[in-house]
Amino acid sequence: MNTPLKIKLCLVALDNEYISIGLRKMAAIARKAYPDCDFLNIIPKNIRSKEDLRLIAERIAIANVACFSLMTAHAETAKDIIAAAKALNPNLFIVWGGVHAILCPEDVIKHADAVCVGEGEKAFPQLLTAIERGISYHSIGNFWFRDGDMIIKNGFLPLNTPEEMSGFPFHLFMDNEMLFVSGLGFIPFRGQDFIKAKGLFYTTIWSIGCPNRCTYCSNSKFVKNDAKYGKIRYPSVRYIIDEIKHVLNKYPYLSAVTFVDDGFMSIPLNVLKEFADLWKKEVNIPFSVGGIIPAYVNEEKINTLVRAGLVRMRMGIQSGSDNILKFYQRPNRPGIIQEATKIIGKYTPYTLPPNYDIILDNPIETRDDIIRTLELVYNLPRPFTLYLFSLRVIPNTQLAIDLKERGISIPDINSSFHCLTPTLANVLVVILVFIKLPRRIFDRLLKDAYPATVKQKTYPRLLNLLMKLYRYRVICYELLNLEISWMGGQKALLLSKLGINKLFRNAVMRRVSKIQKHNTFSVEAHEHA
Incomplete structure (x- = not known):
């Protein structure tokens, strides 16, 4: 029997593109039970010094459960962050999911307490509930666990059905998130x-x-x-x-x-x-x-x-x-x-x-x-x-x-x-x-x-x-083609404030509507022929 734990949750997205849709799905689910959980965006290329690593580790170490999601290209960066955070908080429980965790669980389990090797929408909240209640979580499907020197490898849960997918909350997007800035630490995103x-x-x-x-x-x-x-x-x-x-x-x-x-x-x-x-x-x-x-x-x-x-x-x-x-x-x-x-x-x-x-x-x-x-x-x-x-x-x-x-x-x-x-x-x-x-x-x-x-x-x-x-x-x-959605920087901010992007957006939609009129005309002409 484990000790019940009042969870302070932190979700860490290592992604140069700010996408991390899988972790954003987990965040939306987790915030139903833990509305104050952190969502930290870290751009790996912006970690430029040991001081940056320290700033990141200090923020993560405040939590008692930290969840990471990333691609294989950022795995070594994640290991460095986990080691630094665990040095500050040895009791920090590490959950690692995402593509790299599924591809290389043998590598990931060396650095995490739990590795999500399948879909997390059902397994992840089960794990959080078990940790909070102080009950055993070692049999939860879609997870590997490290218990001392022993590795527990559980089987896979059935894949989410379309009906279940239609009931999940929408993934997190610009909702009380934080962004790491080199030399400064985390700021509101x-x-x-x-x-x-x-x-x-x-x-x-x-x-x-x-x-x-x-x-x-x-x-x-x-x-x-x-x-x-x-x-x-x-x-x-x-x-x-x-x-x-x-x-x-x-x-x-x-x-x-x-x-x-x-x-x-x-x-x-x-x-x-x-x-x-x-x-x-x-x-x-x-x-x-x-x-x-x-x-x-x-x-x-x-x-x-x-x-x-x-x-x-x-x-x-x-x-x-x-x-x-x-x-x-x-x-x-x-x-x-x-x-x-x-x-x-x-x-x-x-x-x-x-x-x-x-x-x-x-x-x-x-x-x-x-x-x-x-x-x-x-x-x-x-x-x-x-x-x-x-x-x-x-x-x-x-x-x-x-x-x-x-x-x-x-x-x-x-x-x-x-x-x-x-x-x-x-x-x-x-x-x-x-x-x-x-x-x-x-x-x-x-x-x-x-x-x-x-x-x-x-x-x-x-x-x-x-x-x-x-x-x-x-x-x-x-x-x-009046397609400016890709544009970032101050130019994008100015275009949005002036409403120019909406004008361009509407112009694009008027253009594609012409194909509907063209096809309708063609069909009618064919029928009359």
């Missing part, structure tokens, strides 16, 4: 601070799960833990619409919403139509969707969402080579990427140029693989933008296992995946974003395109210059 730091948009997730099993993604581990994670689950349309309305009632100056679901487009068409109708009637601001899977792109889904306000799309292509896509275990059939990009490309008069993800610098790529990717990019419908990533390994994913079996070592996720090898092939990928070269020139350049593993001449200055020009190009596209 207000809405206007978020605008200056991040921009005029709200980030959320509607659906959970992913039908793909891509080896480089953390989802490959989630599916190993529970095969049902591969099935898309989501709360009701009413729930997600009410969530957005709740945020807009508090912060009406927000210009857009970003959905970062892994498989948004795999939501059934009838549900997306219900969403689009309610969005247009009750929200009516632009939104963007990431995590678009080519296999789930069809004309009716894209048309439905664009008419509702979808202005920015991001889709994973990753490679133009069937060989590499098979290596990633990424579903692919002949022509699927071309079909998806053709459909998306039809709507660029109403949206921003689509973003397509490409993974470069794969050590198993052959010259043929490189050329196939370049040919794919060369033939993409224009305009478009590319998110280019140098392949990095997330620990305990299938990719990490596959590369180890091949005896291949590449940098892990702690190394920047934006640092591309300055080969001619990579330079050519960036050039193709700007211009479709004459076929004759393109064919000539292809002759000197080789994988990054081949010894060759490199072009670091040229690549650096092109990447800078590319960023300016993206900004120009956004300004031309």
Whole structure:
């Protein structure tokens, strides 16, 4: 029997992007029982000295239960903070959840008392209740526990059902939060601070799960833990619409919403139509969707969402080579990427140029693989933008296992995946974003395109210059399309105060409404013909 404890709770988000949606969900649940619990935003790159570490540790050590959530790239920073806080308060109970905890529980349990290895919406409040009442918590599912030298590994709870998800509180957003500032410590993190730091948009997730099993993604581990994670689950349309309305009632100056679901487009068409109708009637601001899977792109889904306000799309292509896509275990059939990009490309008069993800610098790529990717990019419908990533390994994913079996070592996720090898092939990928070269020139350049593993001449200055020009190009596209939600700093604050962002927001919605009128006209004309 443990001693009952009056809980003083602290939730710590280590995230350079201020997102941490998982921990924000836990905060919303926890604040129902512990309304005074701290929510601390820490930007890892802002920890610049031992004094900063001390300031962070002192604030956390005031609590008796501290909960951390973070990605693998910030794991070492979390360990340093935990050690410093425990030095000040040896009785501090550490709970560690999030992606890194699920991927690497064996590593995390060395530094925490409890590790959440699954969904926390039901398990986390059970743990807090047990601690508060002084009863045993060692059998709670979705958790590993450290009890002296003994590690207790519990099984997984059933995944949250759509009905349960529709009953959870909306995740925390700019509600009595604190922000760490180097040299100062923690200060109140207000809405206007978020605008200056991040921009005029709200980030959320509607659906959970992913039908793909891509080896480089953390989802490959989630599916190993529970095969049902591969099935898309989501709360009701009413729930997600009410969530957005709740945020807009508090912060009406927000210009857009970003959905970062892994498989948004795999939501059934009838549900997306219900969403689009309610969005247009009750929200009516632009939104963007990431995590678009080519296999789930069809004309009716894209048309439905664009008419509702979808202005920015991001889709994973990753490679133009069937060989590499098979290596990633990424579903692919002949022509699927071309079909998806053709459909998306039809709507660029109403949206921003689509973003397509490409993974470069794969050590198993052959010259043929490189050329196939370049040919794919060369033939993409224009305009478009590319998110280019140098392949990095997330620990305990299938990719990490596959590369180890091949005896291949590449940098892990702690190394920047934006640092591309300055080969001619990579330079050519960036050039193709700007211009479709004459076929004759393109064919000539292809002759000197080789994988990054081949010894060759490199072009670091040229690549650096092109990447800078590319960023300016993206900004120009956004300004031309009146899309300013990405804009941070004092400019964003001024735009929100003057109401200019609302004018731009309304102009974007008027633009997408034209496609509805155009389609209605086309259908009527067809029926009369």
